[in-house]
Amino acid sequence: MGIYDIIFYLFAAITIVSAAIVVNTKNIIHSAFSLLLTFFGVSGLYALLGADFLAIVQIMVYVGGILILLLFGVMLTNKITNVDIKTGVLNVIPAILGLGIFGAVLIFIVTSTNWHVEKLVIPKTTTSMLGNLLLTDYVLVFELLAILLLIALIGAASIARRDKE
Amino acid sequence: MEVGLNHFLIVSTILFSFGLYGIVTRKNAIMVLMGVELILNAANINFVAFSSFGNFGINGQLYALFVIILAAAEAAIALAIVLNIYKTFSKVNIDEINNLKD
C-alpha cells in the first residue's frame, strides 16, 4: 500500500463519512458544514486523479459558491433565534430498503464490470488543455452554459425578489 | 489491494446512494438540495475517474467542469424557489407542502 493509496483512503473516508453525516444529522448547520468536508474530499479525489484544475474549481465553486448559497438558504428560512435548527426525516425504511438494493446493485455492477482501464495517465497541463477544448470543440457548450447561467440569473432573481404590491 | 478505478467508483457509488438517501428522507428542502449536490458530485467523480483511468482524453474533466457550473446555476434557482416557498408557506418542509395531489 503506497502513499497514493493512503491518501486515497483518507480522502475517500473524509468524503464518505462527511456525506453520511450530511444526510443523517438532524441539525442543518452541521449538515451544511459536513457538506463542506465532503466537497473537500471530492476535491482531493480529483487531485488524486490528476485533475488539478478541477479540484480548484470544485473548491471555489462549491465551497465558495454553492455552499454559501445553501447556508444563506438555511439562514433565510430559519429564524436565527431558533437554536436547534433541526429537521425531521421521513421515508426512512423504504429509503434504506430501496437504496440498499439500489446501492448494492450499483456497487455490484460497478465492480463486476470489466472497465476499459489503461495506465493512469496524469496530464500535466490540464488547465490549458481544458481551455483549448472549451473554446474549440465545446464552444457550443460554452455558449450554452452562458445562456444557462443567464437564465438562472433571471429566473432566480425574478422568483426570489419581492413583488411590487 | 492497489487503488484502482473501482475504488473511485465505489466511493462515487456510495456518495450517490447517500445523496439519494438524503433526498428521499430529509424533510427540509435545503437538505434535499444538499443531497442533489452529492449526486452530482458522485457523477463527477465517475467522469474524472473514467477519463483518467480509461485514457479517454481530458473530456471527462471538462464534463465535470460543466456539471459543476450547472450545479451552481441549479443551486441558485433552487434556493430562489425555496425562498419563495418559505415566503408563501413559512416553512420549507417538503412533506408538509402537498396541496397538489390526487
Next chain:
Amino acid sequence: MLDTNIINISLVILLLPLFGFITVVFFGKRFSKLYLLEVAIIVAAFILSLYVGYTKLTTYLHQDLNFSFTWIDFGNVFGKGSMHIDLGIKLDNITVIMLFVVTLISMLVHIFSMAYMEGDKRFSRYYSYLGIFTFSMLGIVLTDNLLMMYIFWELVGLSSYLLIGFWYEKKSASDAGKKAFLTNRVGDIGMFIGILILFTNYKSFSFDYIFNQISNGVLPFGSEAWLTAAGILVFMGAVGKSAQFPLHIWLPDAMEGPTPVSALIHAATMVAAGVYLGLRIFVMLTADAMLVIAVIGAFTSFFAASIALTQNDIKKVLAYSTVSQLGYMVLSIGVGAYTFAFFHLVTHAFFKACLFLGSGSVIHSMHHEQDMRQMGGLKKKMPITYASFVISSLAISGIPLTSGFLSKDGILAGSLAFGHLTGHWLIPALGFLVALMTAFYMFRLVLMTFHGEPRNKEKYDHAKESPFVMVMPLIVLSLLSLFFWYTPNPVSPEAGWFAGSWVKTPHTVVPETSRFNFMKSDIMTEQDQTSEHNESGSIVEPEEEVVHSEMYMHAMHWAHYPAMILSLVLATLGILLAFVMYQWKKISPDKVTNTFNKLRLYNGSLNKWYVDEIYNSTFIGGTMVLSRFLSWFDKYIVDGIVNGTAAFTRVFSTISGYFDTYIVDGLVNGTAFFSGSIGLALRKLQTGKVQTYIVLVLFSVIILFYLIGPF
C-alpha cells in the same frame, strides 16, 4: 273455358268478404247502414259458391281445378337451382262443399246477427270482423298449398281473436281472445315446423307436388320417421284450431264472444278448419301418425264429453260438445274414415250452428242470461227455437233420420273396424261411450232449458220468440240436419251422393312400409300406377277407390250394423237417462252428483278437470316466473357480467358506495367500475409528496432493471 270461369268465381268469392271488410272498416263509422253491404256481399258469395259447387260436382266431379302464381321468386339459388314460392287455389270436391258450408253458415250468421247484435256500439266493426273472418276461412278452404294454408290459418286466428274479444271492456273477453290466439299459436308452431320439414325437402309448399314427391318415394330427410313427424307436426295446427286435447282450453273460453260468432267460428267453420287440414294432409299420414291422431281424437271426444255432462252454462255445454264432436272427426281421420270425417264435419257444422244460434236466441230473449239453472219451460214461449233445437239435438245424438246419425254411424263403424283390424279397441270403446254421454248431456240441456217449470220467473216473463231474422237461420239449419239432403237411404250413408260419390277416400301416398296393414294395397290397379308415375305435378284422382285392401272392406262391412245398433242403443239410453233425471225426476241429479263426487268426479268435471289451473301453474306460471327471472337476470347479471364481471362486482361492492357517490354519473356500470377501481388504486400513488415519488421512481428503476436486464 268453364274451368277458368270457376276459378275466377272462386277468387271473387274469396275476395268479396275482404272487400267488405275494408269498406266497413274505413267507412263503417260514417255510414251506419254499411253493414247491409257486408250482408249483401256474403249473400252474393253464397250464391256464387252454390254455382261453383254445382258446376264442380256435376261437370268436374273427378277433376281438380288448379290455379297458381309465383309470389316470391328467388331466382337461381346457389346450389339449389331455381326456387320460388307459389300461391294458388285448388278446387276439389271437399273444397267446394266446404265453400258452400262456410258461405252458407256465414250468411246465416250475418243475418242472425242483424237482430242479435242490434244496438251494439261497434255494430259495423262487428260486421267488418265477420267479413275478415269469412275471407280467412275461405282462404283456408281454397288454398292449394301449405304456406297459404298457414297464412289464412293465422288470419283466422286473428279474426277469432278480434271476435272473441269483441266486448273487450270485459276482461274475461279480452283474456279469452288472447288465450285463443296464444293456444292456437302453440299448435301453429308445430304446424309451422311441419311445413318447414316439408318445404326443406320438397322446395315447394304445394300439396299436390309434395304428395306426388312422396308417392315417388322421396321422403323427408330420407326417412319414414320424418314423414310421420311431419304429419303429426302439421296436424298440431289442427290440434290447436280444432281444440283437441291438450290445446282445447281456449274453445270454452271463446264463448265470451257474441253467440253468433260462437256459432260461426267455434262450432261450424273455424274449428272445422283443423279437421279440414287433417283431411288435406290425410294422404301423407303414416300409420304411426294416424294412430296418434286417432288417440288424440278419441281422448278429446271423451274428455270433453265428460266435462259437458256437468256444465251449467248453456254455451259451455255446447262448447264442450263441440270439442267432443271435433274429437270424433279427428278420430275419424285417425282411423282412416276419411269420408265420414268430412261428412261429420259438414253435418256437425249445420246442427251445431243451429244449436248455437238457438242458444243465442234463448240468451237473447233471456236478456243475456246463460245459466241453464235460471231457465226452464221456454218451449212454450219459443216454439220455433225449441223445435229446431230438438232436431239438432237429435242429430248430434245420432238418432236415425237425422244427418248426425249418418255421419256418426260412419265414424263409429270406421273406428270399430279399426279396432278390429289393429287391436286398438279402446278407440271404438271411447267412441261409443261418448255417444252415450252426448245424448245425455244434450238432452239434459234441452230439458233444463225448455222443459219443466221456469226457474227465473222474471226473466221468463219477458222471454219471447225471437224475430224472423233470427229464427229463419234456425229453420234453415235444422232442416239441413235431416237426412234426405245427403242420402236417400236413412241408414246407409254410402248409398247417398255425398259419401257415395262426392267425397272419396283418396289414395294414400306414404310408402307401403309405413302404412297400416289394412291399408296396404294387395293389388295395384292400373290407374294407381299411372297416378304414381304421373309427374306433371298434379295428381289425377283415381276414378275407383283403391285405397283399402280387401281386409278393410271386410272389416267395414262387418262393423256397419253392430256399430249402428250399438250407437242407437247408447244414444237412446242417454236420452232416456236425461229424461229420467231431469224430466221425470226419478233420480235426483244431486244424488248422482254426490255419488260421483265421492271420487271427486263431479267437481273435477265441473271444473274442467283443472286443466286450466294446471296450465296456469305450470306453463303460464312457469313462463312468467322465468320471464321475471330473466328480466332480473338481465338487469343485474348480464349487464353486470358484460359491463365488468360479476365477481369483480362482488369484490368491490364494499367500496361501491364510495364509488357511487363520486363517479356514478359518469362511470355508471361495471367496466367503469373496473376501470375506476384501477384508477383508484393507481391514484393512491399520487400522494403529493415529492419524496415519495422519488422513492417510487427508484423502485421502478430497480424493477425495470430486473425486468429488462439480462438476468
Next chain:
Amino acid sequence: MLENLITDANLIVPEIIVAVTLLLVVLFDLIFHKDKSIIPYIGIVGLFAALYYAIQGLPQNSYAFTTAATSHQYGLLAIDSFGSYFKILILITSILIIFFSKASSEIQRIKDRSGEYYALIMGMVLGMLFMVSASDLIIIYLSVELLSLSSYVLAGFTKLRDRNSEASLKYLIYGAVSSGLMLFGISLLYGMTGNTNLIAINTVLRNSSINILTYSFSLILIFVGIGFKISAVPFHFWTPDVYEGSPISITAFLSVASKAAGFALLIRFIKTAFILNETDSGSWSMIEFFDWQTFIIIISILTMTLGNFVALWQNNLKRMLAYSSIAHAGYMLLGVAVLSNQGILAVMIHFLVYMLMNIGAFYIVMLIANKTGSEDIDDYNRLGYASPFLGVSLSIFLISLTGLPPLAGFISKLYIFLAVIDAKLITVAVIAVINSVVSLYYYIRVLKHMFLKKADQEPKGLKLAPAEIVFVLILLIPTIIFGLYFTPMIEFARNSLSILGY
C-alpha cells in the same frame, strides 16, 4: 477554425435567433420598464424568424460542431429534417403559447415581470431546440437542464397562488433528481464507451463487447431523465401536480412542446446510438444488448393505462388534461416501441395533431378560467349553452383527443395502430384500444357537464374577443380538416423522416 464556426453557426440559425431574441427581451425589459406590452411581440417576431429559418433548414442534413479529435460525422448537433420538423413544431407551439399567454389573465396580472417571463420562455425554447438536435450526451444533459431550469421557474412564476410555488418546488426537486440519475447514467455509459457522442457510442457498441448489466442500468438511468421529460410512467409523478399548479399557459407549453422535445430526444437517442441498421422498408434492427422494444412497450402500456385510468377520477380539468397527456405519451411511446420509421412517422403526426388539439383544449380551459376563475369540472355545467362556441370547440378538441373520426385525432391514432399492427404487436394494440375506450369516459364527462348536466345557476355567457375566437379557429379548423384530408400532414411528416446516423 473560424470558418468552421461560421459553417456551424449557419446550421443553427434558428437557435441563434432564439438566443438573440432572449437577449433582446432582456434588453427591452430594461429599456421599457414602464410599459412592457411590446415584449411579447419581440418574442413573436423572433420566433417567427426562427420558424422561417427552421423551415428553410428542413432539407439540411449534416452535423454541426464536429469535434476536432474525431472524423467529420461526430458532431455535437445533428441538423436533419427530423430535428427540423420538431423544431418547427416547437416554434409554432411557442408562438401559440405567447399568444396564449397574452390572453391569459394569470400572465396579465404579472405584467411588470413579463420581461422575465418571456425571457424564460425563450430559454425553454432554446433548450428544446437543442434537445431535438443534440447528438452528444453532454448536449443532451445540458439542454435538458436549460429547459428544466427555465420551466422550474416558470411553473411558479406567477406566485399568485400557493400551488404555483408548490408546483415549482416539486418540479425542481423531481427534476433535479431525475437529471442527477440521468447524469450518473451518462457517466457510466461514458465509462463503458469512452465517449459521449451518440454516433461514437454506436460505433463502440458495434465493435466491442460490453458488460450488459452496467449497460442496461446506465440506459435505464438515462431513460429516467428522458422519461421525466415525456412524463412516461413511472417517471411521471410530477406531471399532474405541476400541470395543475402551473400557470395554464406553461402547462400547455409543457404538455406539448417540452414533451415533443423529449420525444425527439428519445427517438434520436435510440435511433442514433443503438441501431444496427435500417432496412429498406424502414424498420430498424437494434444492437442486441438491450431490448428497447420490450422496455418501451412496458413503459408505454404502463403510461397509457395509468394516464387513462387515473384521469377518470379527476375533477380539475387541468389535472385531467395532465393525465390525458400522460396517456397520450403512452400512445406515442407505442409508436417509438415499433422501432421503425413507420412508428416514428406516427409519432410525428401525432405530435402535430396533439399540438393542435391539446393547445386548443387548454386555451379554452384558460378562457373559461379567466372568466370563472375555476378549472373545476362542476363549474362547466351547462357551459355549452351559455357559450356554445367554446362548448362546441372544446368538445371537438376533446373528441379529437379521444381519437374519434372524422377528426384529426383519429388519423394520428390510426397511424399509430397501423404501425403497431404492422409490427404484429397485437396484444399491445388491444391494450391500447381498450385504453382509448376508457379515455372516452373522462373526455365525454366534460361534454356531459357542458351539455347534459343541470347547473345550480345558469352560467353567464362569456364574451370573447375576436382575437380569441381567431385563435381557437386557427387550431380548430386544422383539427377538422386534417381529419378528412390528411395528405398534407402526412406528406410533411414523411418528408421529415430522415434522422442522421447509421
Next chain:
Amino acid sequence: MNGFPILSWITFLPIIGMIAVLIMPNKMEKGIKLITLVITGLQVILAIILLSNFNYSAGGIYEASSFQFIEKFRWIEISGLSWLGTFKVDYFLGVDGISMPMLLLTALVSFIATISSWKINKSVKGFFALFLLLDTGMMGVFVALDFLLFYIFWELMLLPMYFLIGIWGGPRKEYAAIKFFIYTLFGSVFMLLVMIGLYFSTTEVIADGSRVFTFNLLAMMDPTNYTTNGILSPLNPNNYRFIAYIALFAGFAIKIPMFPFHTWLPDAHVEAPTPISVILAGVLIKMGTYGILRISYPIFPQITLDLAYYIGLFGVINIIYGGLVALAQKDFKKMIAYSSVSHMGYVLLGMASMSTIGINGAIFQMFNHGTITAMLFLIVGVVYDRAHTREINAFGGLANKMPMYTGFVTIAFFAAIGLPSLSGFVSEALVFVGAFSSETTRILTMFGTLGILIGAAYMLWTLQRIFFGEFNKKWDDVLTDIDFREYAMLVPLAIIVIFLGIYPSAMLDILNTSVNTLVGFLHSSAATITKMSM
C-alpha cells in the same frame, strides 16, 4: 345516373342541412324544423330516384362492376412510404341489393323521425343539427365500400347519438347515453384493429400497375389479393384470422344488439326521446347485421361458414331471451326495446342459415323491423306525449277513447307478432324456412319458432292491458286520438307494412340477386381460401 353523384348527395345532404340549421338564428324554430323536413324529404325523393334507377339483376357484393351508382375517386394518396408503398384511401360509394333496402329504410325513417321531432322544443337548433349529422353517419355506413370510410361513418354517428339521448332523453339519460357510447365504441375499436389487420393483408393494383395495401372492402373479399404474410392473410399460418373475425363480429354484435351485449339497448331506448328511439331501433341497430353481411361474411367466408351454428345459436337466444324478458316488462317502451332484441334474433338466425332464403328473410326482416319498430316507438311516443308515463298498467281501455290510434297499434303489434298479410310475417317465415333448410341451424330453428308464441304473448298481453278493459278516468282529458302529425308518421309506415306483407316481392326482388351472389360467393370463396391456406 349520368355522372350525377347521387349517393354523395343523399349522404351529405344532411350536412348541408346541418350547416343551414346552424346558420339560422335560434329563435326561428319553425324554420329549423322545416329545413330538416325538407332535407329529409329530399333524401326520400333521392332514395326513390335511386330505386327507380336500380338494376335488379346486378349482384354487387364482391364485384365492383355490378355495384350501382358507384362513386370512386382517390381521397388520400401518399406515396413513397418505404414500408407501405403508397398509402391510399378511396372515396368509394356504391349500392347493391343489400344496401339498397337499408338506404331506403334510412331515408324513410329519418323523414318520419323528423316529423316525430316536431314537438321538440328544447334547444331546437342543437337537436336538428345533431339529428342531421346522425343522418349522414347512418346513410354513409350503408353506402361506403371502403373500410376506412365505413369506419368513419360508423363512428360519426356515435357522438350525435350520445347528445341526442343525453340532452333530450328521459330521467336516466346520462347513464343511457354513456352506456350506448361506451358499448358501441368498445365494439368499434376492435373493428379498427381488424380493419388495420386487413389493410396489411390485402393489396390492390393501382393505376401505375403496382400493388399497394388497401382499405377497399371489395379488394379484401378477393382471396387473390392476399399478401403472403399479412397478419390476416389465410396464407399466414396463424389463428389471427379467427380472432379477428370474432373481434369484428363482436363489434357488430354490440350494435345489433346480440345477447349478451344487448343491455345498452333497453336503457338507450327507454331514455331516448321518441324520434331518437325510432332512429335507434329503425336504422341504427341494423348497422350491426348489415356490417356482418357486408364485411364479415364475404371477407371471412370460411370462418363464417364454420361458425354458422353459433351465429344461429345467438340468434335463437336473442329471440327467446329477448321475448321472455319483454314479457316481464312493465314499461311500455322497455317492452318494445326487448322485443327489438328478440326480433333482431330472427335476423341473426336467418343470416346463420347461409342460404338464399334465410338471408333474404334476414335482410327483409331488417327492413321490416325498421318500419314496424319505428311504428311501435311512435306509438309509445303518442301516449307518452299525452300521459307522460309509459307504465303499462297505468292505462287500460284506450280502444274506445282512441280508436284510430288503436287501429294503428293493432297493425303494428300484429306486424310485430308476425301475422300473415303484414310484412313481419314474410320475413320471419323466410328466416325460418331458410334456417330450417340448413343442416347446421335446423334444430335451432325449431327452438326459434317458440319466438312466434312468446312474441304473441307479450304483444297481446300489452295490447290487452293498455287498450282493453276499463278506461282509466284519470286520462280522460289528456288522452285524445291521434292528430294530423301523428297520422302523417303512422300512415306511411302502416301502408308499407301492409303492402310488403301482401307483395313482398317488391322488396325481395331488390335483394335477391345480391343475396344469391353473396351465398354463392361465400361458398366459392371459402373453398378458394381453404385451398390457399393448405
